[in-house]
Amino acid sequence: MARPVTLFTGQWADLPIAELAAKCGEWGFDGLELASWGDHFDVVRALEEDGYCAERRTLLESHGLGCWAISNHLVGQAVCDPIDVRHQAIVPPEVWGDGDPDGVRARAAERMKDTARAAARFGVEVVTGFTGSPVWHMLYSFPPNDFDEIERGYERFAEAWGPIIDVFDAEGVRFALEVHPTEIAYDFVTTRKALAALDHRPGFGINFDPSHLEPQLLDPVAFVDEFAGRIHHVHVKDSKRRLDGRRSILGSHLNFGDSDRGWDFVSPGHGDVDFESIFRSLNRAGYEGPLSIEWEDSGMDREYGARDALAFVRRTDFAPSGVAFDAAFARGD
């Protein structure tokens, strides 16, 4: 079908974009979802340097690659989170500054506005990313939560992101939150609440990634069906449960890849996600954007995996029916 297949470059930021683009072109990708870190896509330079965006485009095109979305997951995370030392490792030094939480959050919000501006300048209509969450750490209610505080968390999220989305709207760019644990929305209930907190404004939508729903025992197809109109971007990423009565679905505070975890990320097509059913539901939803492979599998060679994943998507995302097909036998006269 016409949906382009891209690679999300976030897990490849150790490679210079020139090298990565060459590889991806050779492997047959249609494009890249550029990460705003490493040397892949620099928001500040995009706004400040005249030729930067054109150069990036030229580089991609020289390898036959397009770009339909850029990502700024890392800075977005800092917009709503309680800030701790882990954020210092993921945001640029100028966003971290002195590390004072309010300041970090404010600078991260400004950088997200700039990301919208840079996307517009670069010519993409979607920015994927995270929002952070004021309440994620209250996930399990002990000591008992004051549930009004949870509600206030959604309000704070709306206060922080509303002005950001104003800039997105002004720039004609949409933000696509990757629904994911640690974010303001990570399942059906919280996605409904997050969309409602922003009054369902169209500039704020979803980067649909089924690998984060499967470990919660959620049905990704039902998710697409429910939020069909709000899916602005799609990640092709897989995860696999390895439950045997001794491994917890919560992950045991173990790093990804540890064999005692109850689930882990795997290369697309090697896990629990039923991508064919998902692609069919995306057809029903009318989604025509890219299928962006976010590749992560601690048990597979990365470059082998990228090619394997691309081949998997190509053979699974087959063309939908162009005509209304009728189960009936046509008499044909």
Add this chain to the structure above:
Amino acid sequence: MARPVTLFTGQWADLPIAELAAKCGEWGFDGLELASWGDHFDVVRALEEDGYCAERRTLLESHGLGCWAISNHLVGQAVCDPIDVRHQAIVPPEVWGDGDPDGVRARAAERMKDTARAAARFGVEVVTGFTGSPVWHMLYSFPPNDFDEIERGYERFAEAWGPIIDVFDAEGVRFALEVHPTEIAYDFVTTRKALAALDHRPGFGINFDPSHLEPQLLDPVAFVDEFAGRIHHVHVKDSKRRLDGRRSILGSHLNFGDSDRGWDFVSPGHGDVDFESIFRSLNRAGYEGPLSIEWEDSGMDREYGARDALAFVRRTDFAPSGVAFDAAFARGD
């Protein structure tokens, strides 16, 4: 069998102990696991007032009730946790003090030592409770965890609880951690690590409660088999998964009892826990302590439920075989 059935009084702290004891005696319980809050069991008075413990015993005995364990979950939670406003609601004012985290943790640790002393004076050999956790909030590794920090969390736990267990040892009392999300140990992996962090010293063991393992898709019978020697106390509490593809196993930041949650607590025998198999595994483990009903079910009348649960345990915890039974047919001569 000889195992007494008790009621954990923590969820009934709105009732005076005199009233609750009367009810439980009438319902046929063998005893109570007294909570160290409400007016049920006061650690400070037990240590400071000469007749307090005897009075409590007399009250219980007047209703035909024994006591084999006291609980101090709430204060224990504050020993290792990062302290936030929610702790103020669960610890006594003198433990909270000015709310400075280090001070709260230190005072909570002292109160746990006093709890051991009070238990000894009251004549019980087990204190059940929580430990809190320095690392629980890092459950999902994003922003990415420094996993050395997780290891340091177990060290900090050992530094905080080692001196407390010294007092338990001196008093001849054992601490039984309720393995539970938000605690230093909540599954197989973390229980192994917590026990190892304290060098497997016998004074620190487990209050086994299967209702916290089921929602993690863990096998409670395998848990008893693995940690057989370290189970100092048992809670009879049940939980039920209500997964339908739209409800997350993570709970969606919803309060217990909300129908959109992926699981909830229910009265024993009404959920996923296979108590017969658990009681058989406790027989194999040689556990002879109380089966303490921790009753919580947002969809059932509390007093109906307490009686229902007691009847359930009585008919399920049948007498094990007193002799080696042989599958063979005996010839009988």
Add this chain to the structure above:
Amino acid sequence: MARPVTLFTGQWADLPIAELAAKCGEWGFDGLELASWGDHFDVVRALEEDGYCAERRTLLESHGLGCWAISNHLVGQAVCDPIDVRHQAIVPPEVWGDGDPDGVRARAAERMKDTARAAARFGVEVVTGFTGSPVWHMLYSFPPNDFDEIERGYERFAEAWGPIIDVFDAEGVRFALEVHPTEIAYDFVTTRKALAALDHRPGFGINFDPSHLEPQLLDPVAFVDEFAGRIHHVHVKDSKRRLDGRRSILGSHLNFGDSDRGWDFVSPGHGDVDFESIFRSLNRAGYEGPLSIEWEDSGMDREYGARDALAFVRRTDFAPSGVAFDAAFARGD
């Protein structure tokens, strides 16, 4: 809880109501859902004979029985159905008349209006029953259906039942359709369409019976949750799938009770229906009407079964929590 347990008398119409009422009183039922056939409840006499309703009430009361609903399933079936010889066996001779389909349907509709009037006179607020369906026989689309014809079927249903519900409204009585194969509504989709066809008017609601949903592999709890406000009456009836790869879920044109069927009706508590979860969902829905046992099990003695079913409902429909129960431990001060 306060919900009364009644027996639906439809399957006992071979017994005179005097005899059946005596039995049910002795067995401990709270009341009866009277069928409008046999000598149980006569719509015509109720309207024409002055003392009839009072007599019926006196008879029931003499056995300690109340009545909250009457049933007229058999006549209702003829309102929308294509009429065939099978209808002659289930409607009164004066409704059948000469058997001309249009005439049968018209007379059946008038009789349903009279049923509303009789119910009002008798003092009950609910009539349970069937609607029939103009389109049921087009269930499997071969020869291929004209799906516009299906839509017209819902319109014809609305044209037939709208005037009937007008009378119900005027009499202050509600009609409760038993969602059931062969009716205009038999699952989620068709219930949504049937309610919509009548503009969601409150006089037309549902007699919820999970035994008809289980064989379709539907979730009765989700049904209660979705249609909570429209459930006017509840049947307690069970069914059991006996699928082994050789028995069809469609029933193979075999009579109920045949062991080659893929499913069958069984006494409540002996089948696939999870009544505890259903009763909890009815609590959430605020349903306070009767739980009416519709007893049918080809492998069990009928009178044994009625008592067994009553005991089952009594022990399963426990009292819900009267207060907001908090998972949190209360500090109690």
Add this chain to the structure above:
Amino acid sequence: MARPVTLFTGQWADLPIAELAAKCGEWGFDGLELASWGDHFDVVRALEEDGYCAERRTLLESHGLGCWAISNHLVGQAVCDPIDVRHQAIVPPEVWGDGDPDGVRARAAERMKDTARAAARFGVEVVTGFTGSPVWHMLYSFPPNDFDEIERGYERFAEAWGPIIDVFDAEGVRFALEVHPTEIAYDFVTTRKALAALDHRPGFGINFDPSHLEPQLLDPVAFVDEFAGRIHHVHVKDSKRRLDGRRSILGSHLNFGDSDRGWDFVSPGHGDVDFESIFRSLNRAGYEGPLSIEWEDSGMDREYGARDALAFVRRTDFAPSGVAFDAAFARGD
């Protein structure tokens, strides 16, 4: 293996046979199962025009295609059915005539005899098709069925089809009923009854199509094992259940392809059918006829799908063992 792979042309009757044959030849099919509608195979012309059959053969052979069976599902349906307006759309005008049911059925029966004669003339030994059913509409017994009437339905089926099969026998052609809802046989029980009604005469057998058994939760492999000797032809068609508690296995009177249905047809290899196990059971049964792909998938491009299905069958219908293989290790001397 030697089994040819054909395409059933029924769903492609909008294309002229010349165009379709060209495509199928190019795609690599071994042959076609020609439908007796569209311009694919004309029973009347085959009998009346001298060169018709030879021309058809020549056309097929020019694309490297054979033909082992022709289909006349549509006319067969009218032989036993209660006739309604839907049949007018599927039978030729001269069979429909004035639409009087008895006349339609009689003319359809004659046309089926002609189909046997045409098949013989064309040189194929199998006609696939439907029978219709006098009792299908009584599937769910409400109003309660007179089950003697069901038995009489099988007798009427035998009366209608016996004379047709006489002609098949005389022509040396066998009829293969596609076991399918709406037909006299749709599952194990009804297939046993239909075969018995015709005294198990060999001229009447089965066109085995697993896609109609899966939605009934039947085991297609067990079906092949039980009816091994009577399988005269095989359709390769797949179906997929999409049950989620809200979608009925009965289909909700929705058209194929609607996402609220509990199941749907899909391209072979994309659904619930375990074709490898089926092909192994066909090996055991000694079936050496064609595997005829009946392609239908409302979510896939038809031409992509035909090629995808062909590749699927080629790689799944591997060669069986030519020798008795022994699990034992051979000593080899």
Add this chain to the structure above:
Amino acid sequence: MARPVTLFTGQWADLPIAELAAKCGEWGFDGLELASWGDHFDVVRALEEDGYCAERRTLLESHGLGCWAISNHLVGQAVCDPIDVRHQAIVPPEVWGDGDPDGVRARAAERMKDTARAAARFGVEVVTGFTGSPVWHMLYSFPPNDFDEIERGYERFAEAWGPIIDVFDAEGVRFALEVHPTEIAYDFVTTRKALAALDHRPGFGINFDPSHLEPQLLDPVAFVDEFAGRIHHVHVKDSKRRLDGRRSILGSHLNFGDSDRGWDFVSPGHGDVDFESIFRSLNRAGYEGPLSIEWEDSGMDREYGARDALAFVRRTDFAPSGVAFDAAFARGD
């Protein structure tokens, strides 16, 4: 219902029959299935001592107990088995003699004939027991079996048991083989072969015990349906699989009761067996003989268990319907 509930005394042979009968009478059993070992029932004395049978009857009757079957499992085992040292422990010394295998088998066969004679004298029409097997030890074909040798095993079985059944026939007594691993018949296939080997003569039937089928993952209800006419006696015994990926279904050469086994015997109602469905199938089969509890559970007190099992059977073996029940609503006039 009318089916009596008995206790099989084989596992209680350490108790004198007088003591056991007293207990069983008190517990409420209807009778005993007497084992031919311990002092329960002595085949030799029954034949040689005039008053023995009457005395036994009197003893049972004094406790309100009947007897419908006697068991001679242990001697029967020696009729066909390759004899090893284990048999010495289970057969009487005079049957063992010098332990020469042919002699042991011959003497065991004679003793089984005497058992038929003793049963007739005692007034029971069924002897339950084992047959042994010449081929059981060839269960897994390595070194590779000569499968002709398996067939010869069935012939040898028929040669050994044919003459025994001649005596049974002459005495009007039937033998009921407990289908069980280690016997000539242990599943569907081998039961078919064993019955065929004896030409389906009615004197040789089945003692149906579902606990031996469940661990083989067989369906006991299907077994009753298939062998309905040959079920001469029924054991109520339960078993439970405890598979967790590490415990083998084969039992690991561990004794019953070991927690590392993949399955074990448990008290009826505590395992995998669906007794309600079995009792319903026995109703369909017309079985009216005793339900004989064979009690074995290494994790439950034996006397508690016997009473628990009796209560379980009483509440599960409810009365079947005495009349043809019709799903239809009767109009009642």
Add this chain to the structure above:
Amino acid sequence: MARPVTLFTGQWADLPIAELAAKCGEWGFDGLELASWGDHFDVVRALEEDGYCAERRTLLESHGLGCWAISNHLVGQAVCDPIDVRHQAIVPPEVWGDGDPDGVRARAAERMKDTARAAARFGVEVVTGFTGSPVWHMLYSFPPNDFDEIERGYERFAEAWGPIIDVFDAEGVRFALEVHPTEIAYDFVTTRKALAALDHRPGFGINFDPSHLEPQLLDPVAFVDEFAGRIHHVHVKDSKRRLDGRRSILGSHLNFGDSDRGWDFVSPGHGDVDFESIFRSLNRAGYEGPLSIEWEDSGMDREYGARDALAFVRRTDFAPSGVAFDAAFARGD
């Protein structure tokens, strides 16, 4: 990845090695696991003829094939087994000799020592094979086992194999027992016991073959995880359960390939074994030896199957990650 893929030649002993090697070279195998029967590898000639080993190497190399292990399953079986006529068919005549059991066992043991010597001379470090078992025939404990006798069986195993492993150690070769029913180790429990019986000496390890674990409902991945360090060789063989309630997991004394068996061997990738998860666990275990296809499938052409299996392994045993992959997004600076 670097793991070579070999074919185990045991099931191909009807073909001369020259012919088989030519085929395998052409198909693309990396090497052969040579069976010590047929003319594949002759232990006696390897020790007695100077050029034999070099010739064999030359033959293999001429087809591009290596060899990392030789097999002597058949002779090994006789070392511990009770000897019966079936062994005559699988051991060389000079090992069988006069067939006296003690003599056969002794000569088999000597031949296994020679196999180690021949392996060393041939330049391979692993011999795969069976051990036989003194106790396998006591699998089901009836007549009741003396379980001390089971323990003595492990001692006898150790007495027989200890001296053999002494020679393996001396030669620098390791023995790899194929864990398999009929052997001293066939599951987790018995593998633990067998390893312990030989004091966990490294010369005695495991030839891991998941096809023998699946029918026991064991988890092969857990097996690799538990015995990681002792896996000296791996067989790629698959099996498939075909349970339908009527087919026993025990196999019914039917030959492999019979459709009434509850399970059977199938070509790799066509059964229940999850090879991808196994290969990942072998990566974790650091296993770098060959993946040796043991091909057996009674329903597939052998040569088609060998190629199909090779392709399956090549695409499934993908390269593992060469670097520690981090789930985290790298900031890249």
